[in-house]
Amino acid sequence: MIRLNDIHVTFNKGTPLETRALRGVDLEVPEGQFLTIIGSNGAGKSTCLNVIAGLTKVESGSTEIDGKIVTDWPVHKRSRMLSRVFQDPKMGTCEDLSIIENFSLAHGRTNPRGLRFAVASGMREEAAERLKVLGLGLENRLDDKVGLLSGGQRQAVSLLMAATGDTKVLLLDEHTAALDPKTAEFVLELTKNIVSSLKLTAVMVTHSMAQALHTGERTIMFHRGRIVFDAAGETRDKLEVGDLLELFKREQGEELADDSLLLG
């Protein structure tokens, strides 16, 4: 479903601040796979996600989604095939629009409504039904502005929106990092349910090794712009956070500079 071929990304090229964010990344995510990505700050995990989404231009290499070469496609065009949930709950929803209008917008990602009324007949019932599952009472607040909701509520709505329409690929950029532990757990469970019930291909970037290992079915680790570790199936099932750290130290021959990886 997603294929990255020898992706190179350099930020601030030709300046003293030059950073080689990705240095030859090859990655293939088959249809229906739930992949988790870990790595320390600046390792390239978020850049990798941004390359897939089209936010970051690649220096060389090619990106393929659903059999189409999308390397030169702008973000909005790629959005027809993939949806995203951001780290900041404020980013995933539009606060000046009501809940139902946000749903309509998400629906328009794959089926643009043009000059017809945004909220089509049946859309309200459909949205209410999906929101009911959350148990947050949002199904009765369809006409409330999203800006009135809490961060956790907004992130849950973002997730439901991301799963609206005929989306194929779901990109999650540390989407539980800004939430309190209980809400984060709730949103993570919701993510797992949505991905498995809709059989989506999903890529989740996370800071937490435990979350990476216990979510989805494959985990890769980035370090200094390269994929240094790739585990799936039984090998991954046996892994624990400690093993991952050991493995990481051995491969890199250095201590982990970022303690945040140990947390969680």
Add this chain to the structure above:
Amino acid sequence: MSLYEILGTLETGFIYGIVALGAFLTFRILDFPDLTVEGSFPLGAAVAATLMVSAGWNPWIATICAGLAGFVAGFMTALLNVRFRILHILAGILIAISLYSINLRIMSGPNKPLLMVDTVFTYLEVFGIPGYIINAIFLGVVIILIKFALDAFLATGYGISMRAAGSNPAMAEANGVNVGKMKLVGVGFANGLTALAGALFAQSFGAADAYMGIGVIIIGLASVIVGMSIMPSGSIFLATIACIVGAILYRLAVALALNADFIGLQASDVQLVTALLVIIALILQQSGNLRSIFRRGNKR
């Protein structure tokens, strides 16, 4: 104020209300502070007047052409911003400045009197009601039609895409919205409205003038800010009403200030009065009351 003066104020208020709806679209919906209107307002007047006087066109068609010309002007501003990454404010100033010369070219001079030609207001004489009454009624109907058309547009799929593009561009893009295209169309549309207002203003006033655009941006903005700070504007429906009410109130305030002889203001002080009004409204909007602004150590 006499009925004649009140209706005259309403007439101008309605025309500026159209400008206010355009300013609402750019400033509030698209988050694109657009200064092009300083040039597109007289552009609309110049195009309409020249087509009517020099080319002998039907005033209705000339007025619509004026709106189209305004759309092109706004489109160019957004193009400079979207395609060539020129700062939106600067892009607007550049187009407005160039429009000043273009307007002089269009009119082959600094102004174009509409003497002895039919205007859209001439057509209203069939109702047999005095001009100062029917003109105000006609413009009231026009602005209400525009208001409802704008409301309806902003409720379509295209419309909410535009609202999202202004409110949260990253999210809009992630939902398949071409943010650049929305700016091109939205800013174009807003300037189309402004030019339409310019065309109507010239016909109501009796002449097109190259200088009539000065301060239009502030008038539009003042109407939006005044309207929104005194009226509920939670929904698009209410917000567009607030813009129109704001434009009328603004005109009333200016008329009263200029009429009140004891203040000693002259007609030429209108821009100063407008600017002061906007500054006060903006400060009030931020702080809730004036006193806290002048209190020390209480800054945000």
